[in-house]
Amino acid sequence: MEKFVDLLSAAVARAFEAAGYDGAYGRVTASNRPDLCQFQCNGALPAAKQYHKSPMAIAGDVAAQLQDSLFARVQTAAPGFLNLDVSDEALARYLEAMAADDRFGVEPAAMGRTVVLDYGGPNVAKPLHVGHLRSAIIGESVKRLLRFAGCRVIGDIHMGDWGLQMGLIIAEVRERRPELPYFDEAFAGPYPEEAPFTISELEEIYPAASAKSKVDEAFAAKAHDATFQLQQGRPGYRALWRQIMAVSVADLKKNYGRLEVDFDVWYGESDAQPYIGPMLEDLKARGLARESDGALVMDVAREDDAKEMPPCILMKSDGATLYATTDLATLVQRERDFHPDEVLYVVDKRQSLHFEQVFRAARKAGIVRPETDLTFLGFGTMNGRDGKPFKTREGGVMRLETLIAEVTDFVSKKIAENQTVAAGDQGDTAHKIALAALKYGDLSNAPTKDYIFDLDRFSAFEGNTGPYLLYTIVRIKSILARYDGDAAAARLQPPADGAQRDLMLALTRLADNLSVACRDRAPNVLCAYIYELAGCANKFYHETKILSEEDPVRRAGYIALIDLTRRVLELCIGLLGFSAPEKM
Numbered sequence: 288m289e290k291f292v293d294l295l296s297a298a299v300a301r302a303f304e305a306a307g308y309d310g311a312y313g314r315v316t317a318s319n320r321p322d323l324c325q326f327q328c329n330g331a332l333p334a335a336k337q338y339h340k341s342p343m344a345i346a347g348d349v350a351a352q353l354q355d356s357l358f359a360r361v362q363t364a365a366p367g368f369l370n371l372d373v374s375d376e377a378l379a380r381y382l383e384a385m386a387a388d389d390r391f392g393v394e395p396a397a398m399g400r401t402v403v404l405d406y407g408g409p410n411v412a413k414p415l416h417v418g419h420l421r422s423a424i425i426g427e428s429v430k431r432l433l434r435f436a437g438c439r440v441i442g443d444i445h446m447g448d449w450g451l452q453m454g455l456i457i458a459e460v461r462e463r464r465p466e467l468p469y470f471d472e473a474f475a476g477p478y479p480e481e482a483p484f485t486i487s488e489l490e491e492i493y494p495a496a497s498a499k500s501k502v503d504e505a506f507a508a509k510a511h512d513a514t515f516q517l518q519q520g521r522p523g524y525r526a527l528w529r530q531i532m533a534v535s536v537a538d539l540k541k542n543y544g545r546l547e548v549d550f551d552v553w554y555g556e557s558d559a560q561p562y563i564g565p566m567l568e569d570l571k572a573r574g575l576a577r578e579s580d581g582a583l584v585m586d587v588a589r590e591d592d593a594k595e596m597p598p599c600i601l602m603k604s605d606g607a608t609l610y611a612t613t614d615l616a617t618l619v620q621r622e623r624d625f626h627p628d629e630v631l632y633v634v635d636k637r638q639s640l641h642f643e644q645v646f647r648a649a650r651k652a653g654i655v656r657p658e659t660d661l662t663f664l665g666f667g668t669m670n671g672r673d674g675k676p677f678k679t680r681e682g683g684v685m686r687l688e689t690l691i692a693e694v695t696d697f698v699s700k701k702i703a704e705n706q707t708v709a710a711g712d713q714g715d716t717a718h719k720i721a722l723a724a725l726k727y728g729d730l731s732n733a734p735t736k737d738y739i740f741d742l743d744r745f746s747a748f749e750g751n752t753g754p755y756l757l758y759t760i761v762r763i764k765s766i767l768a769r770y771d772g773d774a775a776a777a778r779l780q781p782p783a784d785g786a787q788r789d790l791m792l793a794l795t796r797l798a799d800n801l802s803v804a805c806r807d808r809a810p811n812v813l814c815a816y817i818y819e820l821a822g823c824a825n826k827f828y829h830e831t832k833i834l835s836e837e838d839p840v841r842r843a844g845y846i847a848l849i850d851l852t853r854r855v856l857e858l859c860i861g862l863l864g865f866s867a868p869e870k871m
Contacts, residue, residue, distance in 0.1 A: 288384060288385070288393075288394065289392075290392075290799055291381055291795035292315055292316065292317070292795075294381070295358075295371065295373065296313055296315040296328075297313075298353070298355040298358070299314075299315050299328050299353065299369065299371075300313030301313070301352075301355075302349045302350075302352040302355070303334075303352075306345075306349050306352045307348070308338065308345060308348070309337070312331070312333065313328060313330055314328065314330060315327070315328050316328075316329075323364070324370035325792060326371040326372070326373065327368055327369060327370055327371060328349075328369040328371065329367070329368055331345040331349065332367045342367020343363060343366065343367050345367065346367045350362070350363050350369060353369075356376070356377060357374060357377045358371055358373060358374060358377075359372050359374040375788065378781065378788070378791050378792065379779050379780060379791070382791055382794055382795070382848070382851060383778070385797075386851045391797055391855060393797065393801055394798075395435070395436055395437025396437065396802065396805070397433070397436040397805070398438075399439070400437070400438045401440075401441070401625060401628050401629075402439070402629045402630075402631055403440075403441045403443060403625055403630045404440055404441065404442045404631050405443050405630065405631065405632045406422050406425070406426025406443075406633035406634075407419070407443075407444035407445060408422060408444070408446070409447065410446070410448075410452060411446055411448045411452075411532060411535035411539075411555070412453075412490065412492070412531055413490060414490050414538075414686045414687070414688070415543075415687040415688070416684045416685060416686050417677050417684065417685045417686075418684065420725075421668075421669060421729060422634065422666065423546055424725070424729045425633050425729070425734050425810065426548075426633040428726075428730055428862065428864050429664070429808050429810065430442050432801075432804055432805045432810065432813070433805060433808075435805070435862055436801075436805040440551075441552060441625055443621075444550040444553055444554070445554060445555065446554070447555065447556055448557050449556040449560060451511065451514050452497075453528055455493065455496035455510045456493055456496060457510075457513040457514075457517065457527055458496060458512075458513045459492050459493075459495060460484070460527065462506075463492075468523065469523035469526055472523070474523060476522070478527075482531075482533060482534045483527075485534070486534050486537070518560070542688055545688065546691070546725075548864070554617075556613045556617075558620060559616035560613075562616040562617075562619045562620055563608055566615060567583065567602065569652075571583070580604065581604030582600055582602060582603050583600075583601045584598035584599065584601060585598060585652075587599050587644050587648050596644070597644070599611050599648045614645045615648055615649055615652070615654060618630065618649050622654065627659060628659060628660065629660035629661075630659065630662070631660075631664060632664065633734075634666070635666060636665025636666055636667060636735055638663075638665065639665050642661075642663045643663070649661065664734060664808050665735060667734070667737035668737045669729070669737075670738065670739050671739070671740060672740075672741065674739070677740050691725070693742070694724055695717050695718055697721075697746055698717045698720045698746055698754075699713060699714075702716060702717055705871075707871065708868075708870050708871060715868065716868040716869075716871055719757070719866055720746070720753075720754050720757060720868070723753030723756065723860070723865045724745040724752065724753045724754055725745070725753075726753060726863055726865050727753030727756065727865070728740070728744075728753065730810040730811060730864075731814040731815070731818075734809070734810075748871075753860075753865065755821065756817060756818070756821050756867075757860075757871060759821040759824055761867060761871050762825075763828075763849045763853040763856075764853065766828075766834060766846075767849070769834055772839075772846070774850050775850075776843075777847035779847045779848055780841060780847075786823075786826050786827045786831060787827055787831065787845075789823050789826070790824055790827045790848065790852065794851060796816065797859075800813060800816035804816075810862075813862060817855075817856055817860070820855065820856065821856065824852050824856075827849075833845045833846070
């Protein structure tokens, strides 16, 4: 189904051609002066240069040819604009076609494209905190948008599950529980199925071990040795590592589940380890990696660089690999497993230099195909009202589950005060509103921008907030529930007034906004659109007696319009990663 503005453009292009001009000048856009007209075409201005005629003359010629039923009014305006209003009948016909389509006429523009989406990035054995929020929220929405666009998307959490942090935990557990079989080199197995720690204990063990290693050189040496032996495949250490992973991943899945965020593959840095050795040997054999002060590096600078680009360090002088090494090896793995058309990273924007080095190294080494897109979607920080990264009242880093609980409790009190939700439904309703507040509060900002987390504002039922959108949907559901006819059989009618017409015009802009949001990986574009749509819906609701309208055909038309609005809003908030309750 064509976009509404494309239908209009095609009609105006035909008029340009009928008047003797190039139809390419007939591009129509939404009016930047909605007080004057709904749409406009500025093609006469550039056409004047080609045809050596005044823009007003060209606009007049085209207007004379524009006898199309799509338009109710065509006017010329200095210095050469075509001001256009669509006919109410054409508007109703287009929305009827939208309503009959499960995708509302939005074509899957990227059908068949494979995208590996790297988002999440938590470290195992550590609790999720507010610093993980943006990656999860933005990544989940981008994943849903790309899938709606027709992409095959593989969401990969890419956990930090390897390296010194594992050695620290193993060394600490060994000091506390030396009798465990994991530390007995003569033990022949099988190792216990149950982990020797809970997630709470594990989350205490790691920071304790990390702090100890900073003041105890002997313990630090033990942790480094444990890391080495783990990576060399010592059976007991590998068994203990699997226990760490099992306990950590179960907790991660629970907490990401609270955010309604899920991943297709739960790979970690450990999954890339088998590829590192062969990759480094290949780079050395081809002369792409060189030694520098005992380290192995790869030059990625270019002659046209405006600022210095340091080499990508692949291995330190002590033989340890770095994040860049793992990220390159992960690209080797992803190319083998998924053959992606794009690898998209949703990561803190402060990592931009790191990923620029990795992308250049991957291309130089031929790790990815020349046509494969490597995309860095860097996001800003979530800050407190003081403008600094969000902290607890005590000044520490807030756990993610604590933040979700605080927002949910805040919303629960509002629901209880309103007394509109049955006691048995309050928990689910509060969770949905809290998610809307959190996710929309984040996604309504451009990903690259920092923003202030303001619980009072994000949770308000008025203004540009997630709960406001939910309230709009719930209000529409309430009207539909009280309608005495069959809402599914109701037919859209031409608009009877300005508020109805504005709502119908807003609905026609769905495809354009989804197209931009998908193309730019910008959920904030979709947020701006549905806020506008909800505003039009509420204005229509306030100015129109929907259920008390005496004319049954017109009443059914109103019902069909608000039902289509509900469906579009629910599609869009689903793509943003949250859903609406029945009441609130």
